[in-house]
Amino acid sequence: MPKLLLLEAMGNTGEYVFDAARDLGVDVIVVTHQDVHDDWYSPALRAKIQAHGTLVLTDFSDSEGALRQLTELARSEGVDGVVACWEFLTPLAARLAADLGLPGNDPSRALSCRNKRIMARAFAEHGIPAPRTVAARTLDEAYALLDTAALDYPVVVKPSEQSGSWGVSVVRGADELAAAFADARSHLFQMPHGIPLDPHVVIQEYVGGVEFSIETVVVNGVATPLFPYDKFTTDGDRRAEFGHTVPAELDEASAHTVREAAVAAAHALGVTHGIAHTELKLLPDGTTRLIELGARLPGDHIVGLIRQARGIDEARIYVQLALGREPDLTPTSDTAAGIRFLTPPRGGVLRSVSGIGDSGTVALSRLTVEPGDRVRPPGDNDSRVGYVILHAETAAEVNAAAAQVLANVSIEVG
Structure with missing residues (x-):
């Protein structure tokens, strides 16, 4: 029976992947930390792992130590695929898969799918339309870089590596920058694993338009975008997500533009074999601006929404890709x-x-x-x-x- 190494099943995405793997007849080895398993896993997920999986404990705050431990484990267990269900571990998953000779993304560019500072640089180098971006470690440096880049307010201030809209704010004038910068700099470790994060603060031009998300499936370098879907965020200085609708109400020309942008972004960031979750804005003139891309499944139960609306099981696709199998992307409902x-x-x-x-x-x-x-x-x-x-x-x-x-x-x- 094939074996899948699942790095951190915390959250709904991990449970979707665990269930998909079991449905495919795949043994699942879940890697986490004891405290996270005990305090963050749902009772249902803990029961599933106990009954149908294997639990392995590691310290993800020590990425090099975790890589050594999991490489040895995977070789001894004959692991056939590696997935990360927590986005902070996608670079580790890429390195681990490469070391084991298993399907995965380009490990040399994996950080560009996680670190917004590196991501912005990669977008610029590959000519991907995205908000103009600077990154600073101090407030004085931030003011200087804003002047040099001629970035006008409003700007978006965010941590380089956080998620879930933590530390993200829209700054409308120079007098607001200090508080926003301090807030973004206050999130330098990702809990609950205590993973150290890039201390740079990213400052981007604010772009208008309407925000969408889209999933892209990449098989051996060939990218196939699915369909755009709506992403709804709050107004004001804080922009938290409050919902999604699958699919988006878009005309075919606009949907085609979004798909092309998603494919270009995936290639630019080194997604060579896996899933790319892309968030972007469509402007009134019909052009796009890439906001960010993650080499991962989407959160917020979007996996379930896509399955319910279109009959496409993205978690199943994710497992198939990790095992080197050809996934079926054909919708079965409308x-x-x-x-x-x-x-x-x-x-x-x-x-x-x-x-x-x-x-x-x-x-x-x-x-x-x-x-x-x-x-x-x-x-x-x-x-x-x-x-x-x-x-x-x-x-x-x-x-x-x-x-x-x-x-x-x-x-x-x-």
């Missing part, structure tokens, strides 16, 4: 699905969530925070208290139903 996240009006203690309703469009609703627990103020993805998944014949129907759900929901915080 509907739409969406997710909307529930966020509190302010930080405090969650009292209740009500008003979701039970219309035929709502496929699933779930709280991720229990009443009585403390919640973060809105501003990043960790402030979410739950989500609603919707399913309908068209994206327009999903979006209309989602707007109604969000209008009706009441979140009480004490």
